[in-house]
Amino acid sequence: MDGKTNMKKNKVSVFEIIVTVVIALVVVQTFLEDFSVIIGWNTDILNLLLITGFFFDLFFTIEFLIRLYNSRHDKGVFHYFLYNQGWVDFCASIPLLMFSSGPQILSLIQSSTGVILGSIFVGFISMLKLIKIIRIARILRLLRFIKIFRSIKYTDSPMAQRHLRKIITIGVTILVLSFLGFTIVVETIPFSNSSFILYEFQKEKIMAGLRKNENSMKLDSFIDQLSKFEDTHSVLIVRVNGKVLYTRFTQDIYDADYTYNDYEYKKENGNIEVFFDVKEEKEALSRLQSRDNLIFFFIVLVFIFGCLIIYSPHFALTISDPVYVMKRGMDEKNYNLEVKIPQLYKDDDIFKLAQVYNEGYLPLKDRSMSSDEMSVLDMGSAELTDLIDE
Amino acid sequence: MSDDQQKAIIFVKRLLMNPALQQFEILHKEEQIINFLNSNSQNLFPTLTSTQFFPNQSWQNIFNLLYNALLSQINEELFKELETLLTRINYSFVSFLRDTNYPLSKCRDQIYDFEKKILNKYEARNSFRGSFAAVKIGIIDKYIEQVFRRREYVHFELIKVQRLKMSKEEIKDFIKATLVLKNAIHLVTVGGADMSIGNVTDIVQRPFADKVNKMLQEKLRLLPPELIASAVNSNLSFLENKNMETTSRIASVFSMRCKNYKPYNKVDRGAETPDKSWFNIARRNYKYYGFDIKMLDEFYKIAAENNW
Numbered sequence: 001m002d003g004k005t006n007m008k009k010n011k012v013s014v015f016e017i018i019v020t021v022v023i024a025l026v027v028v029q030t031f032l033e034d035f036s037v038i039i040g041w042n043t044d045i046l047n048l049l050l051i052t053g054f055f056f057d058l059f060f061t062i063e064f065l066i067r068l069y070n071s072r073h074d075k076g077v078f079h080y081f082l083y084n085q086g087w088v089d090f091c092a093s094i095p096l097l098m099f100s101s102g103p104q105i106l107s108l109i110q111s112s113t114g115v116i117l118g119s120i121f122v123g124f125i126s127m128l129k130l131i132k133i134i135r136i137a138r139i140l141r142l143l144r145f146i147k148i149f150r151s152i153k154y155t156d157s158p159m160a161q162r163h164l165r166k167i168i169t170i171g172v173t174i175l176v177l178s179f180l181g182f183t184i185v186v187e188t189i190p191f192s193n194s195s196f197i198l199y200e201f202q203k204e205k206i207m208a209g210l211r212k213n214e215n216s217m218k219l220d221s222f223i224d225q226l227s228k229f230e231d232t233h234s235v236l237i238v239r240v241n242g243k244v245l246y247t248r249f250t251q252d253i254y255d256a257d258y259t260y261n262d263y264e265y266k267k268e269n270g271n272i273e274v275f276f277d278v279k280e281e282k283e284a285l286s287r288l289q290s291r292d293n294l295i296f297f298f299i300v301l302v303f304i305f306g307c308l309i310i311y312s313p314h315f316a317l318t319i320s321d322p323v324y325v326m327k328r329g330m331d332e333k334n335y336n337l338e339v340k341i342p343q344l345y346k347d348d349d350i351f352k353l354a355q356v357y358n359e360g361y362l363p364l365k366d367r368s369m370s371s372d373e374m375s376v377l378d379m380g381s382a383e384l385t386d387l388i389d390e
Numbered sequence: 391m392s393d394d395q396q397k398a399i400i401f402v403k404r405l406l407m408n409p410a411l412q413q414f415e416i417l418h419k420e421e422q423i424i425n426f427l428n429s430n431s432q433n434l435f436p437t438l439t440s441t442q443f444f445p446n447q448s449w450q451n452i453f454n455l456l457y458n459a460l461l462s463q464i465n466e467e468l469f470k471e472l473e474t475l476l477t478r479i480n481y482s483f484v485s486f487l488r489d490t491n492y493p494l495s496k497c498r499d500q501i502y503d504f505e506k507k508i509l510n511k512y513e514a515r516n517s518f519r520g521s522f523a524a525v526k527i528g529i530i531d532k533y534i535e536q537v538f539r540r541r542e543y544v545h546f547e548l549i550k551v552q553r554l555k556m557s558k559e560e561i562k563d564f565i566k567a568t569l570v571l572k573n574a575i576h577l578v579t580v581g582g583a584d585m586s587i588g589n590v591t592d593i594v595q596r597p598f599a600d601k602v603n604k605m606l607q608e609k610l611r612l613l614p615p616e617l618i619a620s621a622v623n624s625n626l627s628f629l630e631n632k633n634m635e636t637t638s639r640i641a642s643v644f645s646m647r648c649k650n651y652k653p654y655n656k657v658d659r660g661a662e663t664p665d666k667s668w669f670n671i672a673r674r675n676y677k678y679y680g681f682d683i684k685m686l687d688e689f690y691k692i693a694a695e696n697n698w
Contacts, residue, residue, distance in 0.1 A: 321660025334652055337661040338670055362667075363674035 019063060023148045026056045030141050031297060034290035043257075047108060054101035060093035060144070085150060085169065092143040099137035136187065138293065139179045142300045146172050155312065157320035164315065168307050172300055179296045203266070203276060206235060210272050214240065236263055239273040248277070318345050322354045329362065333369060336362055394444055398459035401443075406463060413653055415526060416471060417519040420464045427453060468522075469506060472570075475525055476502050479567055483560040487614035500612045501570060514576040517592055517625075520649030521569040521641070527651070529644055530569070534562045536692040543684050547636040554637070561637075564617065568641040571621035577602055577609075592646075593680050594625045627680025639682045643672070643689065646679060665693035 033049045067089055071080030080086040149165050206226065213219040223246045226235045236254075238246040262279040322339045329335050339354035346355075402423070405411075411419045427434065435449050444452050481494035508514045524530060537544045538558050548554050554561055575594055578601070603622045607615050616635075623631070624638040624645065647668055657663055662670070669690035676683045692698070 316659065321658070325658055325661040328658070334650060336667060336671060337657065337664060338667040340660055340662050358670065359674060362671050366671050367675055367678050 015066075020148060022056065022059055023144055026060075026141070026144055027148070029053060029056060030144075031294070034293040034297065037286050037290035038294070050101070050104050050108060054097075054105040057093060057097040057101040060089070061097050064089040064093045085146065088143050088146050088169070088173075091140050092147065095137055096140055100134050100141075104134060136180060136183050139176055139183060139296060142176050142179070142296060143172065145300055145304055155316065155320070157316070157324065159323070160312065160315050160320040163319075164307060164312055167311065168304055171303050171307065175296075175300055175303060183292070207266060207268055207272075207274065210238065210240075210274065211268055214269065214272060219245070234277050235274055236277045237273075237275040241271045317342065318348060319350055322350050326354065326357050329357065329365070336366060338362060394447075394455055395459065397443065398455040399463070402456060402459040402463050415519075415523045415651070416464060416467050417515065417522055418651070420460060420515070421519060423460055424457070427456060465509070468509070471526070472505060472522070473502060475522075476570065479525075479570075480559065480563045481567070483556055483564045483567075484614055484617070486556050486560065487616045497612050500610055501567070504574070504610060505570065508573060508576060511576050511579065513579050514573040517573040517576060517645075520645040520647070520651070521572045523648035523651045524641075524644040525566045525569050527648065529648065530562055530565050530640075532696075532698075533644070533689060533692060534558065534565065536696065537688070540688070540692070543688050544636065544640070547639075547685070552636045564620070565637050565640050565644075567617055568620040568624055568637050569645055571613075571618065572624045572641055572645055574606055574618070574621055575599065575602055575625040577605060592625055593627050596626060596631060599623055599626055628682045629677060629680050634682075639685055642679075643681055643685060646672070646681075663693065663697055665698035666690065669693050 029049060029052055033053060036046055036049055064086075067080060067086065068077060071077050071084070071086065074080070075084075077086075081090070146165075146169050149161075149168055155161050155164070209222050210219075213222045219240075223238060226238065226246055234248065235246065236248050236258075237244060258279065262277070262282060264276045264278045266274045266276065268274075325337060325339045329337065338358040339351075341351045341354055341358070345351055405423055405426075406419060411422055414422060431449055431453075435452070438444055438452050439447060444455065447455075476498045479498070481497045484494060484497050505518075509518060535558075537548070548561060554564065556564070575592075575598075599622050603619055606618045606622065610618060620635045620637045620641070623634050624641040626634055626638070626642075628634050628639055628642075647665075652664075661667070669686055672679065672681060673683060673686045673690060675681075676686055
């Protein structure tokens with residue numbers, strides 16, 4: 001029975017170590033994913049980061065499901081979800097897989113298999129909406145910072161660890177919810193940049209021209225004029241009744257240079273399909289959003305380090321250390337060190353208690369204790385036998 | 391030497407090698423082992439009466455065997471250490487007190503011979519534990535240095551009240567010699583005290599001290615009466631003897647400080663330093679131990695200032 005328990009414990013500790021390592025890696029990946037957009041790393045690296053992000057989300061989803069399953073045998077699913085940060089595990093896994101890395105990876109697969117134009121996502125959800133959802137969901141990744149403190153033992157006092165974890169959880173959750181709210185509000189406000197207005201105007205002009213000339217002989221000459229739009233908002237492909245009437249580049253170029261969020265799809269009258277080039281606008285927008293994400297990332301990071309560097313020693317000084325010293329004094333007969341009472345906090349309840357300990361308990365213990373009762377030697381009969389047998 | 395005695399010596403030798411004891415001074419090791427035997431007698435008895443130990447023996451016989459073996463082992467080291475310690479003390483203060491030129495080595499030899507005899511008594515050994523540790527770990531030197539730097543109450547009491555017009559180093563040696571001879575109070579005790587009950591305070595009454603003082607002055611003729619009185623009176627309570635020598639009061643405090651001296655390799659975060667803690671507790675218990683509260687206050691301040 002003991003052997004089984006030990007094996008189970010070993011498995012659990014190995015699992016926790018793996019989770020901790022993955023969390024540390026995912027923090028780096030989260031940073032790099034946004035940093036790479038700002039720096040402008042090439043598509044291969046961006047795609048690699050996207051793929052790793054997907055596997056991390058998949059890993060955390062599996063981890064959540066395992067913990068959820070195991071909690072049935074422990075204190076129950078409800079307890080795990082509410083009191084053992086199950087909700088953090090959930091928020092930082094399934095929504096991300098469904099709304100962030102999942103859609104991204106599917107689009108990536110489709111674009112890499114040559115079906116860039118006409119993706120199923122483009123078919124049922126507008127690209128802008130998809131990207132907005134992805135951006136919003138990505139903020140939930142910051143909740144993973146909370147997870148790292150569950151498995152790392154950063155202080156000897158379980159009380160200090162629990163309090164710090166609670167404060168970090170509350171703080172990070174409030175920050176993430178604020179960022180989430182802020183991002184939702186920002187994403188619902190129409191983008192009113194002047195180049196965007198110009199782009200929308202040109203887009204409408206082109207669509208109106210196509211509608212107007214759809215059934216006339218002028219359609220070919222109108223399409224010829226499209227190539228004159230050499231600015232960034234130019235038309236990539238025009239398809240009428242399923243037939244490609246115009247394409248700016250060859251399929252090879254689309255495959256190599258265009259990812260799922262580099263174009264916008266419009267369909268008119270059921271048979272006119274137009275793909276607009278939005279590569280640069282999207283890149284500029286991505287850079288802005290990545291910058292915001294990095295700001296959020298560093299705010300959360302600074303908050304956590306603040307808790308660890310400033311609050312943790314303060315908690316130790318004012319709560320856990322005095323308690324530890326008093327406990328040792330009460331447990332061990334020959335431990336008679338007083339609790340250090342900082343002048344600044346002498347009116348705290350804990351230090352008032354420490355004062356009673358210093359001025360009442362220790363002198364009493366000193367008087368009542370017969371020194372001759374104490375011995376540091378503690379031996380069982382087997383060790384005693386060794387003293388003769390050796 | 392009988393088989394049982396040999397077994398007892400082997401047993402004690404290995405007990406003394408226990409890593410938990412290595413941090414302690416020699417007499418503290420002895421105390422730890424005696425306490426171990428006393429407090430675990432019920433558990434030890436079945437094991438120690440097995441065939442490989444001491445079959446068919448009573449607990450008292452086993453204890454005596456082990457205690458004698460322990461004494462022989464401890465004494466071997468203790469007397470060596472005592473000799474070294476007494477050699478380190480400079481007895482030039484004797485000439486100052488007696489105004490005669492005795493060979494100082496004779497003073498040392500007389501103290502050594504006397505201690506060797508008196509340390510056969512358990513009470514004297516028990517009393518000697520704190521004094522011996524205090525001299526050995528150099529606690530007197532560091533506190534007297536600070537006393538002379540501060541020139542406050544203790545300095546005044548030493549120089550003006552006790553009128554020790556001697557150098558700082560000589561005063562330190564005087565106090566050390568007082569500490570070594572503090573257990574001389576047990577000269578007339580009958581011995582055979584119950585080892586399971588500790589005598590916590592070591593305080594005696596003035597008439598008893600006077601009687602011992604008189605006897606010792608006849609016995610230790612080479613030593614100045616001031617030193618003998620200082621040593622004997624260090625067992626009095628200051629509260630009932632306000633004219634007690636300053637050196638006696640200092641010896642009384644530091645002997646008690648080092649009685650259960652435990653070196654702390656690392657003080658816990660959130661805890662006060664060992665000396666500061668001890669002096670603060672002693673300040674609360676000064677009436678119980680018969681200490682001079684003003685002296686304790688000054689030593690407490692010294693400990694606090696120096697983070698001791």
